[in-house]
Amino acid sequence: MIITTAPNPSERINEQARKLAAELSAKVIPRRNLSIQKLIEMSDNHRTIIVTEKEVRFYDNANEPPLYFHPSMAYVRVKRLRRGETDPLIELSGCCEGDHVIDCTAGMAADSLIFSYAVGESGRVDALESEPILSALVREGLANYQTSIPDVDAAMRRINLLCRNHAGYLEGLPDNSADIVYFDPMFRQPILESSAISAFRTIANMDALSAEVVEHAKRVARKTVIIKENQRSGEFERLGFKRTHVNTSKIAYGVIHVG
Numbered sequence: 001m002i003i004t005t006a007p008n009p010s011e012r013i014n015e016q017a018r019k020l021a022a023e024l025s026a027k028v029i030p031r032r033n034l035s036i037q038k039l040i041e042m043s044d045n046h047r048t049i050i051v052t053e054k055e056v057r058f059y060d061n062a063n064e065p066p067l068y069f070h071p072s073m074a075y076v077r078v079k080r081l082r083r084g085e086t087d088p089l090i091e092l093s094g095c096c097e098g099d100h101v102i103d104c105t106a107g108m109a110a111d112s113l114i115f116s117y118a119v120g121e122s123g124r125v126d127a128l129e130s131e132p133i134l135s136a137l138v139r140e141g142l143a144n145y146q147t148s149i150p151d152v153d154a155a156m157r158r159i160n161l162l163c164r165n166h167a168g169y170l171e172g173l174p175d176n177s178a179d180i181v182y183f184d185p186m187f188r189q190p191i192l193e194s195s196a197i198s199a200f201r202t203i204a205n206m207d208a209l210s211a212e213v214v215e216h217a218k219r220v221a222r223k224t225v226i227i228k229e230n231q232r233s234g235e236f237e238r239l240g241f242k243r244t245h246v247n248t249s250k251i252a253y254g255v256i257h258v259g
């Protein structure tokens with residue numbers, strides 16, 4: 001993989017690119033006037049990361065949009081929470097201020113951000129992402145992305161993003177050591193086939209959630225274990241979750257109350 005910068009980078013951006021390259025075992029290439037197409041061709045696995053002043057972008061196809069951290073839908077959902085409205089994930093999980101949440105499938109950390117806002121300064125959100133490129137993109141985004149709302153930025157900064165597979169992580173935790181354990185694995189049957197998520201799919205962990213991991217989650221959680229899936233999925237029954245369909249959406253949540 002190649003890591004480069006936007007043209008005319010500052011020393012801070014050069015340093016960020018060098019650090020990411022060391023972390024991801026990638027090669028740093030000076031940008032000069034190289035096009036994204038050319039960079040992708042030069043990369044041994046067609047993967048290229050471009051560090052800019054604003055964000056860290058991942059490309060594996062010059063004809064498709066790059067992948068980079070953006071709070072997107074989470075921003076809309078947090079703004080609803082700020083207005084005193086509810087969010088189905090917060091309601092169904094029973095999440096309260098001060099809770100400790102383990103988000104076992106961080107992805108772009110949208111759900112982690114909702115949890116982080118809901119648990120507040122006295123709570124804690126550990127977000128686990130097994131894939132190193134995704135974990136690095138999201139970690140940098142959570143640390144640097146600026147919205148126009150300071151308490152939303154603070155909620156992003158409080159998320160503790162770890163590059164870990166949830167299986168080994170949960171196995172190593174004591175009983176009753178968190179309030180909520182959450183899973184949003186890549187759906188067995190995807191709802192959306194859009195180019196906006198195709199770069200994400202190339203680097204995400206596509207494994208199904210195992211029954212053994214759910215048993216560890218039930219041991220670790222004090223309140224609830226919760227899963228998000230395609231509403232038609234058989235995963236709810238296979239893994240022992242009670243399916244709750246969210247109106248107007250193609251997804252459903254599955255909840256196990258352990259408290």
Ligand SMILES: C[S@@+](CC[C@H](N)C(=O)[O-])C[C@H]1O[C@@H](n2cnc3c(N)ncnc32)[C@H](O)[C@@H]1O
Binds near residue numbers: 110128129131167
């Ligand atoms: C559907 S996405 C999660 C989206 C996320 N809820 C959000 O709001 O952005 C699933 C993510 O979980 C990660 N993942 C899948 N299996 C995992 C595992 N065993 N341990 C840690 N992360 C995993 C995938 O790489 C992917 O990034």
